[in-house]
Amino acid sequence: MAEQVATNITFHEGTVSAEERVENMGQKGATFWFTGLSGSGKSTIAVAVEQVLLSRGNHAYRLDGDNIRMGLNKNLGFSPEDRTENIRRIGEVSKLFADAGVLSIASFISPYSEDRNAVRALHAENNVPYFECYIDCSLEAAEERDPKGLYKKARAGEIKGFTGIDAPYEAPANAELHLKTHEDDLETCVAKVIEFIDAQNLFA
Amino acid sequence: MAEQVATNITFHEGTVSAEERVENMGQKGATFWFTGLSGSGKSTIAVAVEQVLLSRGNHAYRLDGDNIRMGLNKNLGFSPEDRTENIRRIGEVSKLFADAGVLSIASFISPYSEDRNAVRALHAENNVPYFECYIDCSLEAAEERDPKGLYKKARAGEIKGFTGIDAPYEAPANAELHLKTHEDDLETCVAKVIEFIDAQNLFA
DSSP states (O other): OOOOOOOOOOOOSSOOOHHHHHHHHTBOOEEEEEEOOTTSSHHHHHHHHHHHHHHTTOOEEEEEHHHIIIIITTTOOSSHHHHHHHHHHHHHHHHHHHHTTOEEEEEOOOOOHHHHHHHHHHHHHTTOOEEEEEEEOOHHHHHHHOTTSHHHHHHTTSSSSOBTTTBOOOOOSSOSEEEETTTSOHHHHHHHHHHHHHTTOOBO | OOOOOOOOOOOOSSOOOHHHHHHHHTBOOEEEEEEOOTTSSHHHHHHHHHHHHHHTTOOEEEEEHHHIIIIITTTOOSSHHHHHHHHHHHHHHHHHHHHTTOEEEEEOOOOOHHHHHHHHHHHHHTTOOEEEEEEEOOHHHHHHHOTTSHHHHHHTTSSSSOBTTTBOOOOOSSOSEEEETTTSOHHHHHHHHHHHHHTTOOBO
């Protein structure tokens, strides 16, 4: 005989509906895909945007090199095939977060239009909102900032296939949001992202 | 000159802290890893547990074959190497969800102790709570249920390497929770999982 359990539980047939998810999270999930050169400010803006969203009681999570490259994608290198698989996996994970009702902020150079378009198509197929955010920065400005000293190493030939130096960056042609970090300061950029998010009717 | 933006925003240096995340989500994230034979009831229990959690206002998300095998892991087969990589990737994704403050319910046969232990170790390294839930079911009961007709095909030799038939299932030796679905009915199993979750001090 089954033992008595105290917890009062109710559940229905089938999985959690999209409406139940929205009610539970107080928002509809979505992917905000930040693409741009190394040093463009993607991660700095993403970190600040995440903070602003959480401080308002929204639910957001950042995917970036720090939690992906050493984890899920640690078995990938920087060949064209591996770069494509890198972005494919991140796109799949971001779609899962958005499906879970989270505002997923994916911050990756993602230099190839074809790879980004595949992520966009994946979201469309699954009816998950997707917004490409082009974190535009002139190569000159990014190279002058060079926060990790990577441009210097790329110029010296110590890093091969570096985006903007000896590998291409294919700028988005149809980004939903276009920031210019060599013109606007951080606070302005963050405010523009928040305004953009607020315009998408994601909050219940 | 930067244009005026209306949104009132504040953010601080550094990333969102663990404490801020807990306050934002009303809970601490964790992974509940459901392992067991095909037909053991893993997914049925996981679906119901997710519903119960959401109906209480907790935040949970299910990872299972439906949203992983056709997505993130669609480029993996069923060789031993691919099975290991399958579980590795799911473990990484579940860790990310838990890090985001979500109660992540990962429901996969995951027949090899070594693969499951690697997921456990990954969570430990990242200080993310991890609970192995052994959804135990006798092979006889699972095969009699055979909800997808897979055991029948495996017995007929139409599927090779099927767990429990011609591939091993290594039962957990140290699972934090052990359900026996050939003894308890669904409601009892779900209640036991909820009681177990409630005992982990995850809710703020």
